Amino acid sequence: MAKRFQGVPKLSDYAIKEEQLPPLKDGEFLCKAEYLSVDPYQRAYAGRMADGTPMIGSQVAEIIESKDKDFPVGKRVVGNFGWRTHTISKSGDSSEPYLMPDMAGLPNSASIGLLGMPGMTAYFGLLECCQPKAGETVVVNGAAGAVGSVVGQIAKIMGCRVIGYAGEDSKIEWLKNECGFDHVFNYKKCDLDKTLKEAAPNGVDCFFDNVGGMFAVTVYQHLNHFARICQCGVISSYNNTKPAMVPETLGIFVFKEVTLKGFYVSRTFKQWPEAIKEMGQWIKEGKLKFKETVVEGFDNMPQALNDLLDGKNTGKMIVKASVSKL
């Protein structure tokens, strides 16, 4: 990020920087990006970064040189390497690299999608923050995204009624027909309050919020006593240059004894292997559907991020680092 974004990131705010990597030290390995992740949080984080800071993000990469026998050449590694084509890393460093796990028959790209950070966000965010119980009603927005689509499917596995919101009719078809959501609405075309009255006549027990803003305020009016909110993202605000003004709703939180938990998945990192195993089992049993929107070429990451913030993806938005010069 050459220049800190103001509002919607401009392509001219970015610069590609080439650097000469030093020779490997003992314990290090060099890897080459295969797929890079584009996620809403990257925009949010960038708002707090100084000009010239590399964009953050996870990727799955091929190890092409190694001085660590646990990370041998030819294997795939997943790590928070940022928007880089080549990275020198080592076990236990801040990018938290780990060997790509068993992919349960899915492509490598799913290691940064359904079986990676977004999948883990859905898994731990829903199960830890919302603690859904069978028979409860779960609302999720950004429902066709990499996180939302998995949240809804796990909630179904838990025996909940699931209401999702997305912004395109094709996404809605996918969520209804393949992912098993009970109700899905196009938030651009519906009266949110009315759809909740219809689809959640007994109120909302769990709200997995990726959006914030007036969407959230409207859902709050339908929360049941002891409702739980996982505040996973606030995508409605990331391109704002000043905070949106919303009606205060703390009174609802008191009288309904609502719990809201801000959630950021990195805190659960040590529990990922177990969760990936459980999710892999669900995939094999056909309980978790997988979709991704793949963009070709590292150079297209800035545009891919803008498209993501615009909701142009269905499922995980991913960039294949396939330009010839890499």
Next chain:
Amino acid sequence: MAKRFQGVPKLSDYAIKEEQLPPLKDGEFLCKAEYLSVDPYQRAYAGRMADGTPMIGSQVAEIIESKDKDFPVGKRVVGNFGWRTHTISKSGDSSEPYLMPDMAGLPNSASIGLLGMPGMTAYFGLLECCQPKAGETVVVNGAAGAVGSVVGQIAKIMGCRVIGYAGEDSKIEWLKNECGFDHVFNYKKCDLDKTLKEAAPNGVDCFFDNVGGMFAVTVYQHLNHFARICQCGVISSYNNTKPAMVPETLGIFVFKEVTLKGFYVSRTFKQWPEAIKEMGQWIKEGKLKFKETVVEGFDNMPQALNDLLDGKNTGKMIVKASVSKL
């Protein structure tokens, strides 16, 4: 409440209604109010009640007739009897009556203050929702009230640094000199943001919020990672005729992984005896100071509630049901 309040309750919105009580049935007892509680939540609740609904609230009352040997004549009973001078009640009914516990040397009125609902709100709200740890920084507003003053003192007992906000210099002196708060500010005279920078240079870990509105929004800017908020009340909003507009702050909740819990003390009712015992011990050890603002006369409850919402009390606001006709 004869007529539902619009904004600040008017005395003409109330009516005193006399009714003939039926003879006692087996298991019932008749009690006569000694002290009645005036609390901010009563205003909030009234906003949802129909015209003609009796005002809710707790009181300590003398049993003057009884057909239950566990509630004998002459004993004091604490219950959610509402704004009534005389009440027929029975063990286990919805008013949840219980015999006044050992008062640790305090007057009977403290059974609906420090050792009653407000004290329990402070105890469980702070300990369960905020989970303060020694060395952490706790912020409480409405700090000179029946709840806030106890929150700060329990936080001190837990080894925390305590920053309080109140609206009168005499309250501030009391909190600093007697209750042991580390910092106390007059929110009407200070720049809240500046005082937090000064008094909480390392950020805020626990926020016990009785106020909401822009006060809360400002404190959010100073929260530490994994901060916990007990949303106990929203006194800034109770007399609003429409919701206040505030900047959206959900982004802070995500990136700081903040937990906010709406809290209403009745859920902890079964744990009160143990907590009253522990608080009684702290009182005997001189660790918990007690103050109340006593208003004479049942007829003055409406004015007492308005005065409470105006912050005219220090410590617990209480009405002595002492007019001769009672």
